[in-house]
Amino acid sequence: MFLTIAFPVFDPTAIAIGPFAIRWYALAYIGGIVFGWLYARALIKNEKLWGGPAPVSLLQMDDFILWVTIGIILGGRTGYVLFYNLPFFLNHPADILKLWEGGMSFHGGFMGCVVAVMAFAWKRGTSVLSLGDLTTAVGPIGLFLGRIANFINSELWGRPADDSVPWRMVFPNGGPLPRHPSQLYEAGLEGILLFIILALMIRGGALKRPGLILGSFILVYALARIVGEFFREPDPQLGFLWGGLTMGMLLSVPMIVAGLILIVVAMKRKPPMSPATPVARTQP
Secondary structure: OOOOEEOOOOOOEEEEEOOEEEEHHHHHHHHHHHHHHHHHHHHHHOHHHOOOOOOOOHHHHHHHHHHHHHHHHHHHHHHHHHHOOHHHHHHOHHHHHOHHHOOOOHHHHHHHHHHHHHHHHHHHOOOHHHHHHHHHHHHHHHHHHHHHHHHHOOOOOEOEOOOOOOOOEEOOOOOOOOEOOHHHHHHHHHHHHHHHHHHHHHHOOHHHOOOHHHHHHHHHHHHHHHHHHOOEOOOOOOOOOHHHOOHHHHHHHHHHHHHHHHHHHHHHOOOOOOOOOOOOOOOO
């Protein structure tokens, strides 16, 4: 046990003013949306990344924030209810509305984003794929903050770890066994690493091929999630499924297929030609 790191106990409430309180998880959602919005606006302003004016305007992005926020919340909660704890919620339907008690699914939240993107694009006549590219380009910011909030809340901790893992921790509500801080693994994979990959692709001109960032996000996230699941303790109400797989792994498999299809289709599109530089003419 001498190699075990003591878990730094945090107050789950980030800000409290009288009876008004904001928990770290809510703050992570707020921060992810705000910082993601700012980053998306910066991408839209940079015409070099698009090979011309961006197909999504700043005004459209400002309006879209409310749509995607609703999509994330409704989709994330619906996914958790359906995929992770359906028997409980069938017996306690009123608890579905108790979002403050936790219980959100990334895969459900992602589907909520997809619905929001498609509905907004249809309503405002903008590009579905380009809007999807922008949404997923900023997605790792929210994922990173969300996983950090999971760590602060001492939830979704990892599987038991042996002496070969010197950074293992005993979580307050995870029993006496030292465990992998899998929330931090996922923050690194789904947040930092995924953000860097997408940022480098954007810098290399990926936004000129609509759907390429979207497909890459789906593919890389799914692979990162599967890797993270090898260290994360499955939800107690589900446990391990077929062959030691987890629900997170199973839900990530179709994402790999969808991501590959989007990447292949996007790569077949020709990027827009950059405006030719006029050649100076001399008088004869």
